[in-house]
Amino acid sequence: MAQPLVPDTSVVIDGRVSAKIKAGELKGKRIVVPEAVVAELEAQANHGRDIGLRGLEELRRLSELAKTGKIELEYVGIRPNLDQIKLAGGGEIDAMIRDVALELGASFLTSDQVQSRVAEAMGLDVEYVRPQREAIKPLSLEKYFTEDTLSVHLKEGAVPMAKRGRVGDFSLVRLGERPLSERELRDLSREIYERAKADPEGYVEMEKMGATIIQLGPMRIAIAKPPFSDGLEITAVRPVAKVNFDSYRHNLELKARLKEGQRGILIAGPPGSGKSTFAAGVAEYLLACNYVVKTLESPRDLQVPSEITQYAPLEGSMEASADILLLVRPDYTIYDEVRKTRDFQVFADMRLAGVGMIGVVHANKPIDALQRLLGRVDLGMIPQVVDTVVFIEKGEVTKVLDVEFVVRVPTGMVEADLARPVIVVKDFETGADEYEMYTYGEEIVVMPVCRDDKKPSWRLASREIEKEISHHVRGPFKVEMLTDSSAVIHVPQDEAARVIGKAGKNIDQIERTLGMHIDVRAREEPGLPAPRVEDTSKHLIIWLEGMAGESVDVFVGEEPVFTATVGRRGDIRVAKSSEMAKRIIKRMKAGEEIEVKRARSD
Incomplete structure (x- = not known):
């Protein structure tokens, strides 16, 4: 009998x-097919995995060949139970298949090298065939792509669609009029799967029940099928542009910041805005600056030079990948993308370990990127984890934020005892405060810093405050409205005590008169040049170098004498025949000095 x-x-x-x-x-x-093979393929197919469907399709072909008399086909053996199927990865199913071959004295056909070695060790007659590597042919999917195609969207029962244009300026177009059939998409998904096996640049990034993510070179393909989706769907995305870091706004400032030392940077923006393209440009720049750069990605779709190693989750865990990276000791790591709590925790852990981290995160506004850290990273640690946010919109850098840590009274509060640690978010370009993040009771507050002194009601209130304060201040002062019922007045340092009064008597009276809270803050006035007095035959001339065109108050001793505008040559001329000049000269002879202060502008 034949073997x-x-x-x-x-x-x-x-x-x-x-x-x-x-x-x-x-x-x-x-041909004797063990029931264990059927059970394993069935389990894979039930989990929506394409390998299970392909295996069952092969069994169908064998059945057709048996009907034509070309072979004899038989199914034997014991069907594995659920626990044995779950242990398939550990070799339980493989052992059951070998047992069938041993029992029948059959030859054993496999393309699994480990299975082949074990079977030979057990004395089986083994025929090992290398995994099939077919010539790489263009995918049928590629016919839908043009040079300006960002993504292709195929679904059973629907007309093919594609996004065409460029980042931030694209349109969704129909690719024909005939809806695709389920059979067409199934054949296409099988072709994609085969290509991933044969192409050295192709790999299956993720495979779960009803969903598969495959990376083929620069193209990322997502295959969804029931029960995950309501029908078979294939979405293919590829980058349409590779942009040099030099072409972005603020590139010189950002380069300087990256070269200062390891940084914590978040690249934020809405989906499809060009964040990954920017991240790839940053990675290339850092590599050119002789930094060791790695990436953490899932899927691995950043288009970076081969010198940059791209790491995926190790055994499904980014934490495990981070552990390996810390041993590799990169200067910078690009994390694409930071989305889940564990991603933020891994990002923070590596940043605090001293690794420069650049994370890609989805956000509709620049501040949203930082808000996603709240609750995942301690508030006080945020500036150590992230010090810069780069916001990308339509492929352009539209905003850069600085993140700093200070201790101060939050904007809008006036009492000094309300000072607390505050994270200040500043505009990188202007240096202006944009947001403050701090704790208020049990809550974390993210407060926009808005100084709208142009509100009509505030302008009116400001004038009333100026009118009242002018009775107590001789020199210039400034009124800063905080809220509808509170303000800060900035007065010269030597005037603050006079405004406050003994035991706060004056300021209490002012607050009662105005019906609002007033905070008095002393400020150091920029020093004015010492006046030089020249006594000529016709004029008493007060020279003030560099003060041309400015209004000043002139004092003799403690007494204000007059207010004047400094001439173009930096002089104030007083006719000697005037009573004012005579009084000034008399007091100067008595040993008193002339002093000038900037006049308060109304």
Whole structure:
């Protein structure tokens, strides 16, 4: 009796058994398929994995060949239970398949190298066939792409669609009028899967029940099927532009910041805004600056030079990948993308370990990127984790934020005892405060810093405050409205005590008169040049170098004498025949000095 042939799961999935039969190599052969093979393929198919469907399709072809008399087909063995199927990764199913071959004294066909070695060690007659590597052909999917196509969207029962244009300026267009059938999409998904196996630049990034993510070079393909989706769907995305870091706004300032030392940077923006393209440009720049750069990605779709190693989750865990990266000791790591709590925690952990981190995060506004850290990273640690936010919109850098840590009274509060640690978010370009983040009771507050002194009601209130304060202040002062019922007045340092009064008597009276809270803050006035007095035959001239055109108050001793505007040559002239000049000269002879202060502007 001829020796039967037992194929294992690997060659059934590859379709190698039917290929050998069609080539005439197994003519009339008795093919014995273990029930364990069927059970494993069925389990894979039930989980929506394409390898299970391909294996079952191969079994269907074998059945057709058996009907034509080219082979004898038989199913034998014990069907594995659920626990054995779950342990398939540990070799439990493979052992059951080998047991069938041993029991029948059959030859054993496999394309799994480990399975082959174990079977040989057990004394089986093994035929090992290398995994099939077909010539790489263009994908049928590629016919939908043009040079300006960002993504292609295919779904059963729907007309093919594509996004065409450029980042931030694209449109969704129909690719024909005929809806695609489920069969067409299934054939296309099988072709994509085969390409991922054959292409050195292709790999399956993720495979779960009803969803598969495949990376083929620069193209990322998502395949969704029931029960995850309501129908078979294929979405393919690829970058349409590779932009040099030098072409972005603020590139010189950002370069300087990156070269200062390891930084914590978030690249934020809405989906499809060009964040990953910018991140790839940053990675290339850092590499050119002789930094060791790595990436953490899932999927690995950043278009970076081959010198930059791209890491995926190790055994499904970014934490494990980070542990390896810390041993590798990169200068910078690009994390694409930071989305879940564990991603932010890994990002923070690596940043605090001293690694320069650049994270890609989805956000509709620049401040949203920082708000996503709240609750995931301690508030006080945020500036140590992230010190810069780069916001990308329509492929352009539209905003850069600085993150600093200070201790001060938050904007809008006036009492000094309300000072607390505050994270100040500043505009990188102007240096102006934009947001403050601090704790208020049990809550964390993210407060816009808005100084709208142009509100009509505030202008009116400001004038009333100036009118009242002018009775107590001789020199210039400034009124800053904080809220509708509170303000700060900035007065010269030597005037603050006079405004406040003994035991706060004056300021209490002012607050009662105005019906609002007033905070008095002393400020150091910029020093004015010492006046030089020249006594000529007709004029008493007060020279003030560099003060041309400015209004000043002139004092003799403690007494204000007059207010004047400094002339173009930096002089104030007083006719000697005037009573004012005579009084000034008399007091100067008595030893008093002339002093000038900037006049308060109304």
